[in-house]
Amino acid sequence: MSTLKRIALILVIVGAVNWGLIGFFQFDLVAAIFGGQEAALSRVIYSLVGLSGLFCLTILFDPMSETNSQLDNNQQIQSNNVNYGVEFGEDTDDDYKSTNRDTNPERK
Template structure:
């Protein structure tokens, strides 16, 4: 898995955790850390997490063989 794929998955996981906190406890961690949902930094974080979620869809649709190519060892002849 490439670095950009790992980054997208990490951001998507952070977004999922934040949504879980909102759903269970009505607590928005991103807004808490960056002084509200309307701040520029919060909106940037939300946008990056949204784009990461969209990119994660492409990771989900890739065949298993393509995902494992980064760590494959060439067979010896």
């Protein structure tokens, strides 16, 4: 994840915590720290949180880009390792009968 996405995600989390505090306790943490809702620094923080939320929409619509590339690398590594193990159920009774059957009918 890029640094810009991490910063945006942190700001979105800060905004979510702030909204949770407002909803549950009617306490605006950003306003309390930076001098009220009308203070310039509070408005900057609110604006950055809002822009970060919009930027994080890119994470929503592209959530698996890193995971898919990691899976591709792991699949390439695993495809080079050949598994010679036998899975359960591969041997059939026909194989057993054909190897243990007397092939000379005159011996009976």
